[in-house]
Amino acid sequence: MNNILFIEFMEISSSIIWLGFIIALIASVSTFLGAMTSLYFRNVNQNTLSVILGFAGGIMLYIAFMKLMPDAISILSERLSSKETKIWSSMAFFLGIILLYPLGYLAKFWKRSEKEVYTEAVGHERHIAILILITISAHSFVEGIATFLSVLSTPWVAVPLAMSIIVHNFPEGMTIGALFNRISDTMDRRRATIYSLISALVEPLGSMTAYIYIMHYSTPVFSGLLRAFLAGLLVATALNELIPNSLVKGTRNISMTSIIVGMFIMASVLIAGTFV
Numbered sequence: 001m002n003n004i005l006f007i008e009f010m011e012i013s014s015s016i017i018w019l020g021f022i023i024a025l026i027a028s029v030s031t032f033l034g035a036m037t038s039l040y041f042r043n044v045n046q047n048t049l050s051v052i053l054g055f056a057g058g059i060m061l062y063i064a065f066m067k068l069m070p071d072a073i074s075i076l077s078e079r080l081s082s083k084e085t086k087i088w089s090s091m092a093f094f095l096g097i098i099l100l101y102p103l104g105y106l107a108k109f110w111k112r113s114e115k116e117v118y119t120e121a122v123g124h125e126r127h128i129a130i131l132i133l134i135t136i137s138a139h140s141f142v143e144g145i146a147t148f149l150s151v152l153s154t155p156w157v158a159v160p161l162a163m164s165i166i167v168h169n170f171p172e173g174m175t176i177g178a179l180f181n182r183i184s185d186t187m188d189r190r191r192a193t194i195y196s197l198i199s200a201l202v203e204p205l206g207s208m209t210a211y212i213y214i215m216h217y218s219t220p221v222f223s224g225l226l227r228a229f230l231a232g233l234l235v236a237t238a239l240n241e242l243i244p245n246s247l248v249k250g251t252r253n254i255s256m257t258s259i260i261v262g263m264f265i266m267a268s269v270l271i272a273g274t275f276v
Contacts, residue, residue: 017211020148024207027147027169028200031140034173035196039181039189049178050250051258056132056175057242058262060139060234067270068231069093075224092225096232128245129179135237136172137199142230144206145213145223171265173200 038052069089076085176199180192246255 020211021204021207024144024147024204027143028140028203030169031136031173031176031203032197032200034170034175035177035180035200036173036193037170038174038177039192039196040177047250047254050246050248050254052175052178053128053242053246053249054255054258055171055262057238057246058259058264059171059266060238060242061259062263062266064231064234064238066267068227068234072224072227072231075220075227079219079221079224088221088225089228092228093232093235096229096234097236099229099233099236128241129176131241132179132237133176133195133199135233136176137202138233139172139230140169140199140203141206141209142226144203145210145226147203148207148210169203171262 072089072092073085076089080088173196176196177192180189180196243255243259246258249255
């Protein structure tokens with residue numbers, strides 16, 4: 001099959017495939033620009049960090065419960081019985097929660113590989129920055145897969161999808177940049193920029209993985225389980241890292257307001273996407 005990819009009896013031209021890659025690249029640029037905005041153009045104090053952490057926590061919780069899990073259940077219910085859908089989606093969700101702990105150890109291992117010694121407070125902030133970088137990268141990878149498949153299945157959504165992703169990914173990038181800005185005294189900004197760039201490029205990598213994978217092994221059940229798994233990972237990160245640290249860095253009122261604002265903005269983005 002030259003320049004044609006067959007998915008569930010649909011013929012998809014190479015131009016549509018390239019469009020999927022371009023949308024994923026746009027998303028990665030948005031993430032990177034958000035990170036650079038926070039990293040280079042503003043000093044992050046305690047209250048600002050509290051707002052950003054709470055904002056990111058609200059975004060992650062809303063995406064998990066109002067986007068990823070409903071999508072997972074919808075996809076799985078088309079292939080599995082109601083009982084099987086509930087069991088497998090729940091198992092994948094809690095597996096994502098459990099995975100947070102080995103990710104935490106990965107962040108600690110990353111810190112141990114560094115020769116410098118930091119105070120407990122600075123070390124804690126570095127731990128949060130590394131863990132959030134890993135979590136958002138995992139989210140971007142799955143989002144790259146979902147974005148690519150969405151464009152392939154419904155090409156006309158490309159433009160509104162790109163706009164939605166830009167609005168969605170920019171604050172995620174700002175979270176990464178703000179955390180690295182906070183620890184800029186102990187981490188060279190050039191290295192932080194490289195980490196941010198790698199995290200941003202994970203989304204196109206997800207699209208390339210989708211392109212390779214769907215040609216041989218893709219199944220709707222796996223796609224649904226992947227979404228439920230990521231939902232669990234985002235919920236665990238928000239409840240175990242982002243929100244508690246948002247409360248510590250600022251006041252309860254600042255933290256809760258930023259969480260709600262994060263949810264509201266993400267809800268607005270998702271609702272706006274249904275009108276285009």
